Amino acid sequence: xxxxxxxxxxxxxxxxxxxxxxxxxxxxxxxxxxxxxxxxxxxxxxxxxxxxxxxxxxxxxxxxxxxxxxxxxxxxxxxxxxxxxxxxxxxxxxxxxxxxxxxxxxxxxxxxxxxxxxxxxxxxxxxxxxxxxxxxxxxxxxxxxxxxxxxxxxxxxxxxxxxxxxxxxxxxxxxxxxxxxxxxxxxxxxxxxxxxxxxxxxxxxxxxxxxxxxxxxxxxxxxxxxxxxxxxxxxxxxxxxxxxxxxxxxxxxxxxxxxxxxxxxxxxxxxxxxxxxxxxxxxxxxxxxxxxxxxxxxxxxxxxxxxxxxxxxxxxxxxxxxxxxxxxxxxxxxxxxxxxx
Amino acid sequence: xxxxxxxxxxxxxxxxxxxxxxxxxxxxxxxxxxxxxxxxxxxxxxxxxxxxxxxxxxxxxxxxxxxxxxxxxxxxxxxxxxxxxxxxxxxxxxxxxxxxxxxxxxxxxxxxxxxxxxxxxxxxxxxxxxxxxxxxxxxxxxxxxxxxxxxxxxxxxxxxxxxxxxxxxxxxxxxxxxxxxxxxxxxxxxxxxxxxxxxxxxxxxxxxxxxxxxxxxxxxxxxxxxxxxxxxxxxxxxxxxxxxxxxxxxxxxxxxxxxxxxxxxxxxxxxxxxxxxxxxxxxxxxxxxxxxxxxxxxxxxxxxxxxxxxxxxxxxxxxxxxxxxxxxxxxxxxxxxxxxx
Numbered sequence: 001x002x003x004x005x006x007x008x009x010x011x012x013x014x015x016x017x018x019x020x021x022x023x024x025x026x027x028x029x030x031x032x033x034x035x036x037x038x039x040x041x042x043x044x045x046x047x048x049x050x051x052x053x054x055x056x057x058x059x060x061x062x063x064x065x066x067x068x069x070x071x072x073x074x075x076x077x078x079x080x081x082x083x084x085x086x087x088x089x090x091x092x093x094x095x096x097x098x099x100x101x102x103x104x105x106x107x108x109x110x111x112x113x114x115x116x117x118x119x120x121x122x123x124x125x126x127x128x129x130x131x132x133x134x135x136x137x138x139x140x141x142x143x144x145x146x147x148x149x150x151x152x153x154x155x156x157x158x159x160x161x162x163x164x165x166x167x168x169x170x171x172x173x174x175x176x177x178x179x180x181x182x183x184x185x186x187x188x189x190x191x192x193x194x195x196x197x198x199x200x201x202x203x204x205x206x207x208x209x210x211x212x213x214x215x216x217x218x219x220x221x222x223x224x225x226x227x228x229x230x231x232x233x234x235x236x237x238x239x240x241x242x243x244x245x246x247x248x249x250x251x252x253x254x255x256x257x258x259x260x261x262x263x264x265x266x267x268x269x270x271x272x273x274x275x276x277x278x279x280x281x282x283x284x285x286x287x288x289x290x291x292x293x294x295x296x297x298x299x300x301x302x303x304x305x306x307x308x309x310x311x312x313x314x315x316x317x318x319x320x321x322x323x324x325x326x327x328x329x330x331x332x333x334x335x336x337x338x339x340x341x
Numbered sequence: 342x343x344x345x346x347x348x349x350x351x352x353x354x355x356x357x358x359x360x361x362x363x364x365x366x367x368x369x370x371x372x373x374x375x376x377x378x379x380x381x382x383x384x385x386x387x388x389x390x391x392x393x394x395x396x397x398x399x400x401x402x403x404x405x406x407x408x409x410x411x412x413x414x415x416x417x418x419x420x421x422x423x424x425x426x427x428x429x430x431x432x433x434x435x436x437x438x439x440x441x442x443x444x445x446x447x448x449x450x451x452x453x454x455x456x457x458x459x460x461x462x463x464x465x466x467x468x469x470x471x472x473x474x475x476x477x478x479x480x481x482x483x484x485x486x487x488x489x490x491x492x493x494x495x496x497x498x499x500x501x502x503x504x505x506x507x508x509x510x511x512x513x514x515x516x517x518x519x520x521x522x523x524x525x526x527x528x529x530x531x532x533x534x535x536x537x538x539x540x541x542x543x544x545x546x547x548x549x550x551x552x553x554x555x556x557x558x559x560x561x562x563x564x565x566x567x568x569x570x571x572x573x574x575x576x577x578x579x580x581x582x583x584x585x586x587x588x589x590x591x592x593x594x595x596x597x598x599x600x601x602x603x604x605x606x607x608x609x610x611x612x613x614x615x616x617x618x619x620x621x622x623x624x625x626x627x628x629x630x631x632x633x634x635x636x637x638x639x640x641x642x643x644x645x646x647x648x649x650x651x652x653x654x655x656x657x658x659x660x661x662x663x664x665x666x667x668x669x670x671x672x673x674x675x676x677x678x679x680x681x682x
Contacts, residue, residue: 155597256496
């Protein structure tokens, strides 16, 4: 009867949805992937998901006790339990927590990918023990999860933490948000591609990147070119790091964090990105902050189950913050979480 | 024996230090001002201050019970209780809380002017009931107090909240901090004077402001000129509001606050400043934040004892957050605060 407590983590992506069971130490007991089919209503995704999960869980429930469900999704709001008009989804505004409650009477929480990564990092990763840090996700766009005093900052409406949409260049590059000059138009997988095209137009240097169309260029190609010594590719990383370092200096002036953690594809470029970020952050910091702010890459990211761990971590964070709880403590916390819903 | 509980608030300024007794409802029972003599050691200020206070308090202590001491000072650190190298003070690094403990065995807390104003606003003013807001002080410089989930954000080292030192213009105006383009070089009493001088150089319009030297121009003169229809003065307010509105749009993208509260001399310009701030904030907000963020002026500021109320409020905030506490609750809280020290 000494079953292991696990959380069902669900990571909803534009193409696929991954779900699985994770204990409070980050051990994954089960993992499965289904197509999201984002053009169809959200109800149908959860219908397929829970049908598959319930069938699989029958073989696991003698040894595992499900204590909660954590969901990571684009445009998700922690306060309301909703996902709101994510781009590339045909969902509109969907109350995910409510849908889940039709299947399970368990604590269920949802938040966006960047906050999930920040919490995952606190519960399982680099940020264990850190109370004040900023996590930056570098994917197609730039997401951010801000942690103050050990908690994610959700702001007044659940939508805080959009550092990717701070404007860093007046009348700068057009952003998908409808404005111009947002940080993510410069610092993201797509941003660095745009920078390469600017550089190819300005410079005469030979570059392997001249062989690619805008549509075929990827940040991975730029990374490979940079590592093989391509000047344009290296310059693109230097410029991207400079933009991010300078923007983060302004974020530090707001929040004075202990660390900034980089997560996602571009962060895997390692020193190519981190070195200029550190340099330009440090150069642009107000003197009282100089030498105090660490810049690190995510350790959660190294796990093949990073997204799953992140999604599960939001429940573990609320239940015990990484500490082992007795069953009675867990029951009390569970009850409170239910009220929170 | 039913004495009223009061906090000794101390506001240390470059020229004068004001101190007085304030109850949890913001009623002031006593107030006195002495010269700071910032060129002499801090110990001497507190020696003079407590000598004066103790002598005065003899006549008050039959009806008032002193429960704590709150200090507002430039470059003060809440965590360490220190004041660190404030400009125009010959103090170096001084542990104010330690000095106070040599006189009184009472909870003592210190923080900087902008945080004091933010807490004062929460306990006594416009921000009562607000959990997420940003307070901006517009004096010679631009200070900021950031409140998240009902608490001031101090960051990892006690030095968070320097929005005045976010860089808004690359290679912009020289700042006293040694860098260039900081927000406070544009948006502050001195910033608007610099803007007027730029405008006088560019435009040909007649202006009463052409009669003043750089050293004699004040933000008050600009305000009076603007109200009497001076074009340059009005343009200077428009530009100042635009800079602040745009910068705050980036702060909102970090924190999603319910409100932004303006405090200090320039904020008294009323619509001259608030109107362009609101306009440019709103225009530059990411769509999810549009129409959500109030811009208001401080109501604390209207009290002639604003600085005193602010200084006292940091103790009342810790003791009871504006709620009336029973004596036993107060004793427990007091004990905890002592441990906090």
